Amino acid sequence: MAVGIYPGSFDPITNGHLDVLNRALDIFDKVIVLIAVNPKKTSRFSVEERKEMIKEAVNNPRVEVDSYDGLTVEYAKRHHSKHLIRGLRAVNDFEYELQLVAANNYLAPEVDTVFLMSKSDNIFINSSTVIEMHERGIDVSGLVPQSVLKRLKK
Numbered sequence: 001m002a003v004g005i006y007p008g009s010f011d012p013i014t015n016g017h018l019d020v021l022n023r024a025l026d027i028f029d030k031v032i033v034l035i036a037v038n039p040k041k042t043s044r045f046s047v048e049e050r051k052e053m054i055k056e057a058v059n060n061p062r063v064e065v066d067s068y069d070g071l072t073v074e075y076a077k078r079h080h081s082k083h084l085i086r087g088l089r090a091v092n093d094f095e096y097e098l099q100l101v102a103a104n105n106y107l108a109p110e111v112d113t114v115f116l117m118s119k120s121d122n123i124f125i126n127s128s129t130v131i132e133m134h135e136r137g138i139d140v141s142g143l144v145p146q147s148v149l150k151r152l153k154k
Contacts, residue, residue: 004028004114006085007036007072011043012148013054014130016122020087021058023116030062032079037069044131049151056147073108082111089118089126 004024010017010033024031035050045053047067054065068075076084084104086097101113118125125143134140134152141149 001029002027002083003030003032003079003081004083004085005032005034005072005076005079005081007034007075009038009041009043009127010035010050010054011045011127012050012130012144012151013057014122014125014127014144014148015142016087016089016118016125018057018145019119019122020085020116021063024085024114025060025062027114028083028085030064031085032064032066032081033058034072034075035065035067036072037067039069044127045151053145053147053151057145071107073104073111076111077108084111084113086113086115087118088115089123 004027006021006024008017021031021033033054035047037047043050051065051067058065072084076082088094088097097113097115104111104113130140130143131152133143140152144152
């Protein structure tokens with residue numbers, strides 16, 4: 001069984017993330033959405049809230065949601081996955097991702113990264129932009145799943 005790991009902060013998950021996830025399911029038998037926990041970063045939502053939002057938005061038996069505060073490649077090795085899934089929106093995403101791939105290759109050369117390009121209508125969507133737009137009173141209902149929208153409104 002081919003297992004792909006889709007790591008990210010998902011704070012919150014967006015329709016752009018869901019697009020990448022759904023296309024990854026065309027490639028992999030199972031996808032683990034891995035919430036990367038970074039204690040140095042301030043998050044809008046707790047890890048448990050993010051897990052709930054993702055599970056509500058996805059509801060697919062082939063998708064597992066987990067969290068981890070270590071290196072993603074270490075998690076991949078522990079879960080017998082040889083593939084990380086990353087979404088790309090623009091050139092600056094590629095530059096950042098290229099550095100991550102180089103570091104991951106050094107640590108775990110057996111773990112590969114699969115890049116999926118965002119569809120053009122999702123290129124500008126990222127979690128920070130969604131939150132900022134929502135805080136300024138802009139309707140973000142077309143950018144996030146309902147599970148996120150209801151929590152943003154709280």
